[in-house]
Amino acid sequence: MIIHTGEKQYSCETCDKSFSRRDHLLDASGLKSHMRIHTGEKPYCCQTCGKTFCQRGNLLYHLRTHSGEKPYSCQTCGKSFSLNSSLTAHLRTHTGEKPYSCETCGKSFSVSSGLTAHLRIHTGEKPYSCQTCGKKFTHYGSLLHHLRTHTGERPYSCETCGKSFTQRVHLLHHERTHTGEKPYSCETCGKRFTQRTHLLYHMRTRTGDKRHSCEICGKRFYRSDHVIVHMRTHTGEKPYSCKTCGKSFSQRGSLTAHMRTHTGEKPYSCERCGECFRYYQGLSTHMRTHTGEKPYSCERCGKSFSYYQCLRSHMRTHTSQKLFSCEKCGKSFNQSGNLTIHMRTHQGEKLISCKTCGKGFSTSRSLTAHMRTHTGEKPYFCEICGKTFRQSGDLIVHMRIHTGKKHYPCNTCGEKFKKASTLKSHMRTHK
The missing domain is CATH 3.30.160.60 (Classic Zinc Finger)
Known part of the structure; x- marks a missing residue:
């Protein structure tokens, strides 16, 4: 009873x-x-x-x-x-x-231990402390994971590639990169995810639910850990240090990526051509060479680019901004690569030669364009009038005859021109 x-x-x-x-x-x-x-x-x-x-x-x-x-x-x-x-x-x-x-x-909560751990959020209690560095934790499991940062222990290994992890859940997520399994799907758009938390964050992006905010500047985030990382922009804290060179980082992922500069590890490989990369972003960018994707577009002329840096360089053709100057002759360029190529004209360096006539060129692009003078090839054609051109730039300039667009304005008088060379000639009238 x-x-x-x-x-x-x-x-x-x-x-x-x-x-x-x-x-x-x-x-x-x-x-x-x-x-x-x-x-x-x-x-x-x-x-x-x-x-x-x-x-x-x-x-x-x-x-x-x-x-x-x-x-x-x-x-x-x-x-x-x-x-x-x-x-x-x-x-x-x-x-x-x-x-x-x-x-x-x-x-x-479904279990009492879940409630016990949750209550520490309100009380601020952190009963588990690291005897090595003194850092405290609200959960015993978090302490165990932390201790491995001191011991270097990685008890969970992938049977496919041998990569090791400090936590079993990280191994589980990693194994899905081999199996392609994405067990979590969005009921609205059907997009699938390898982790449940990724699905939850995705759902918030659809609803615009940014429930976590920075107490200093008010900026809002979908995830609480994003707030923690963001706070370091205010405090300047960089808790992750490289044991090899001492460089510090505000994010653990940045340290992990940095370590590859010492180890030479390139864990991300292209399934099409086999080229390997240190960073996932590098692989993602590289894939555009296979897919032809050009996500960055110029708001002035509509030209698209595979890389953001290429768009930035292109925008200087509209503003006539040339940040890179030759110390020998003073000629300016809107891209550092063009300055490097130009320097070869002073050094007399011509790395590539035409096998037909022996003429030398500083870049492979210049040789490719030159070869068309021998072959007569004109691969670029106007879809409106059918006229063909040896170089893509000539086609772009030609299209302005049909569109009437003038992309090059004079900063002094405001008059616009179809060609950069015409604008350059016009600028002399103001001198």
């Missing part, structure tokens, strides 16, 4: 914790088993690994980690567990039951 009434008549003399059953307070020998929490006594020892426990029941549960015994099975999905309490918690994933609620914010 005590179980039904909730009465707890057995109390601990040290902490006043109460129990409804005498055997919860006392073990078979009459010793106070609960008291071992206060004394630290652990009389029960595992003969396999030597781990000790304060209660015999905990030892029995532990032994199943060696035997692999999982006597409790879920009748819904068939998954098995070594502890009855684990099965009880698992069943809530099917029923959706969350019996543990936070009295402060109302958030609910």
